Amino acid sequence: MKKNECFPMTADRLGADLEGICIHEGMPVFVPGLLPGEGADIKIVKAEKRYAFGRMESRPDPVSPDRREPDCASYPRCGGCTGRHMSYEATLAAKRQQVEDCFRRIAGIETEVLPILGMDSPCGYRNKTSLPAGGTAEHPVLGFYAPRSHAVIPAETCPNAMPPANDLAAAFLGWMKAFRVEPYHEETRRGLIRHLVIRVNRKGESMVTVVANGSTLPHQQELIDALVPLGTVSLWLNENRAVTNVILSEKFHLIYGRETFTGRLFDLEFELSPASFFQVNPVQTEKLYQTAVDYAELKPTDLLCDVYCGAGTITLTMARHCREAVGIEIVEPAVENAKRNAVLNGISNVSFQAGKAEELLPRMVNDGLRPDVICVDPPRKGLDPAVIRAMAQAAPERIVYVSCNPATLARDAGLLRDEGYQVLKVQPVDMFCWTSGVETVVLLSQT
Template sequence: MSKKAPVQKNDYIDGAYFEDLTHDGNGVTKVDGYPLFVPNALPGEEGTVKVVKPSKGYGFGRLMERTKESPYRQEPPCPIYRECGGCQIQHMTYEGQLRAKEKNVRDVMQRIGKLQDVKIHEVLGMEEPWRYRNKAQVPVGEKDGRFVAGFYQKRSHEIIDMDKCIIQYEKNDEVIQHVKDICQNLDIRPYDEKKHKGTLRHIMTRTAYTTGEVMVVLVTRTNELPHKNEIVEELVRNIEGLKSIIHNVNGKKTNVIMGDTTRVLWGEEVIHDRIGDVKFAISARSFYQVNPEQTKVLYDKALEYADLKGEETVIDAYCGIGTISLFLAQTAKKVYGVEIVPQAIADAKQNAVLNNMTNVEFKAGPAEVVIPEWYDDGISADVLVVDPPRKGCDEALLDTILTMKPKKVVYVSCNPATLARDLRILEDGGYKTTEIQPVDMFPQTMHCEAVAKIELV
């Protein structure tokens, strides 16, 4: 017989003590070991909680009164923070955020990875943890006859109209505002997802960190963009640094932002940016890190852990558009990069040419298929770098690593929980995790990246 929850809906819990934060920023309190997740509560705080949604293993509550406040609590500087779902922890000081992220990394390494003695460094944070995102993509809609654009309200598809987002580059705010004004003036209809009608679905804009080049992408439901000449004329006149205006068509009923058809309305197909000494061409569909300042911190750490002397063969699994591969190619003898998305590999090859790098080779396909093929062809890595998606490394890739036995593995992770899981597998297969460096790529959210240095014992 399953154990019944010790609380009922609408129960009040007095003296609730919050001991932790969830991955989406909710405070965690427990009633007889039963966890309740409560928004806007911080570790170390106490108060009265109303149970709003109990289920078998855990429940959700609402903080009715706070009787003890965390020293890391602050007033969120964003006026729409409470409604918007873009950030989770603006009500926490930046020092508190970094401490919470370090604790999260330590906890999952012990709980999931069973790694008791690995050296975990303090999180490398930002000097200025605002205005760091170089890319904005916002849905558009209509409210009271006005054209609106912004992020979705928490747990809904209601668009919160915004004039500015204080974690985005100011230039991106400016671009979005111009597009809103132009569409309002030209009576271009925003997309209605319930009726699957209207024209403009999303506005996406990118601003290059080092060059200041700007790209605007207009995503429409319809194949044609009404008044496109007027739109182009207005954007070119108003936006300094504009290099590219792209039209993307997505006619499907879907939550996916971009469709399959992309065409240049004005300017170039790409904008250019640099990370350190490496130059990148970034297209509308390219995956490119949204916090370039911290990306350099992350990649410098990966390069330090790889400790290349100039004679090594390196394999970069999940190489994307070649960002880490080209960083490594500066000091490696040869780098092989593999990525499942063919367009990303095309971008990676273009970026290698852009940087006059001839010691790097890219191939499209699943890492867990391509790397064993390379191994069978006699290509073996001295150092293997992985930068997988949130779900972590494919099991077959981990098996390949254990078969190939590179002397060193550098694991760049955007999810400490799956990093811990994969480290456990590598440790059981003969590797030792010597150190982990968390890096804060996304201030004001609970996300934390990390680089792990793993050596063959």
């Protein structure tokens, strides 16, 4: 099989990115947009030794009953979603299958994966939208990067964005056009506007961060006048002159309004700064955290340890159900946010420690930390082996593992099995509708 060759193929199943997987002459071929049972002429765009990537050159025939007309003009050129050509129910089934496949293939664990918790209305759910700028001073655009590139695909509206994010983006783009504010160009490193980052809370307030290749913005008052009527209570300039793919630098300048605004989960409020991490889908986050609370089965006498606690959202949610909660987080500003959030919500039975989990948790366990329940919510790379060893040494009754990556989750579940912990429950949650991303909560208990 070689690049540019074309073959008729039929998709057997979906891959981890909701792409169709065809088997041609024994080799898997990954084809975006093709659904199981659909056939098409497939052109090979990249061929490796053990697999290949293809592109549909004809309309699918037959057409899957799960196929639907995408409801976004930028799809599929925009890299934000991978499943808008499918019914929502089909995306949920694919994500549940992905979790099940990872446990079986990676860890050799046969376990029931519960039906995924989806959204009643899977639109307008993202409370944070990051839009790269492109185009020219005369014709600037805001949008999203095309898959595997830095080409900006214009997006006038995003159906995933929580209101009023789309209106704010339109107002900002109008300001750029009116005053010919030049977008940044990576090739020449010239231009000013790199990204627009919009955070929205459930009250309709917004925190807007303009990421710029400079320390000031022209016509700042006009920008304030355009955004404030739409609910902006905090406007920041993030100065990022570095040659980097990282959106935000550490240099923030407050242009207007408050330094923070609040996000809400359940009856708790969380103070957010421009760099704070906060789950992007508040409706589904409550389902995710409620599942974690239910699985923890905390008693009033229990000690909880929350590892990778971020700004303390899970820690504070669980703290009201136990005697004491301890949070561990590597990002020091997040720890400071967590401490302020505890005060903001009147929760006094918590403490937070800043440091690397793989260094701090083993030291705390060696010093006598023996939690009844450990909750972990690691980054995509999963748990460091030192964390797993320390968890086993601490010997909690239950471990609640919250994961955004089914592959590393399954790997770690296998390692924890070797330490004497059995997987009892697996609950996927659809936090990122129309994408391939899936969050999962797993309960493990001592065997």
